[in-house]
Amino acid sequence: MTTQDPYTLASSAAEYIAAAAGIEAIDIALVLGSGWKGAEDLLGDAVVTLPAEDVPGFTASAVVGHGGTLTVRKLASGAHALILGARTHLYEGLGVAAVAHGVRTSAKLGAKALILTNGCGSTVPEWGPGTAVLLKDHLNLTGTSPIVGANFVDLTDAYSPRLREIAHRVDPNLPEGVYAQFPGPHYETPAEVKMARLLGADLVGMSTTLETIAAREAGLEVLGISLVTNQAAGFAPAPLSHEEVLQAGAEAGPRLATLLADIVKE
Numbered sequence: 001m002t003t004q005d006p007y008t009l010a011s012s013a014a015e016y017i018a019a020a021a022g023i024e025a026i027d028i029a030l031v032l033g034s035g036w037k038g039a040e041d042l043l044g045d046a047v048v049t050l051p052a053e054d055v056p057g058f059t060a061s062a063v064v065g066h067g068g069t070l071t072v073r074k075l076a077s078g079a080h081a082l083i084l085g086a087r088t089h090l091y092e093g094l095g096v097a098a099v100a101h102g103v104r105t106s107a108k109l110g111a112k113a114l115i116l117t118n119g120c121g122s123t124v125p126e127w128g129p130g131t132a133v134l135l136k137d138h139l140n141l142t143g144t145s146p147i148v149g150a151n152f153v154d155l156t157d158a159y160s161p162r163l164r165e166i167a168h169r170v171d172p173n174l175p176e177g178v179y180a181q182f183p184g185p186h187y188e189t190p191a192e193v194k195m196a197r198l199l200g201a202d203l204v205g206m207s208t209t210l211e212t213i214a215a216r217e218a219g220l221e222v223l224g225i226s227l228v229t230n231q232a233a234g235f236a237p238a239p240l241s242h243e244e245v246l247q248a249g250a251e252a253g254p255r256l257a258t259l260l261a262d263i264v265k266e
């Protein structure tokens with residue numbers, strides 16, 4: 001549980017990364033969630049790769065398949081990107097500031113845009129495993145916020161219409177949906193998935209919404225893209241398993257990598 005002021009810690013992390021990469025600033029940051037790892041190699045050339053635990057405020061994710069490095073990459077366009085390969089989930093118990101740390105560090109590094117990817121469950125029968133969905137809005141069902149104090153951040157258009165339009169230029173067939181974040185780490189009961197559906201959620205996961213809130217507080221444009229790895233409980237023909245999640249991600253990897261690289265190029 002970090003006790004240092006989150007914004008000061010983010011500045012320390014940003015200074016560390018900028019020095020290690022020999023750059024002044026980055027233009028964009030990406031969080032690669034379950035199934036999106038393969039995209040990194042298509043995103044320009046690595047400038048520096050840092051073990052998460054060496055960077056102030058970061059920890060190597062304890063979750064299998066969630067990596068543990070931060071990489072600065074130089075894109076074909078000449079822009080610099082920070083790949084946050086060490087997402088902290090709320091269910092890891094490190095506190096909500098730790099969940100938002102990567103986003104805040106990216107903002108302190110000068111990023112203007114953030115691409116959040118994740119793996120999730122689907123409450124839409126037509127959206128089976130392997131479906132990529134653009135986020136158009138979210139339901140934060142965690143009961144918390146990364147923001148402390150009377151800072152009433154507006155979340156209208158939290159998922160940038162401009163960036164979604166770019167994504168649709170790259171792939172006009174990308175569906176759009178509403179993502180609900182549950183605290184986890186347990187999966188939802190069938191009744192909870194039905195509740196989420198009734199509340200307007202198309203997708204259910206355990207990440208993203210708190211990161212988006214922190215990004216909007218910092219003034220970053222956000223693009224959220226989910227990879228459906230499973231039908232949510234009650235919609236799935238069999239009990240959920242983390243192995244199924246990783247398998248669906250691995251299979252969709254190459255297609256997602258191309259999509260993400262093409263969006264970043266725009």
Ligand SMILES: Nc1nc2[nH]c(I)nc2c(=O)[nH]1
Nearest residue numbers: 119120121204205206229245
């Ligand atoms: N809450 C929740 N999170 C998930 N993450 C993945 I990957 N699949 C799911 C799911 O079905 N529910």
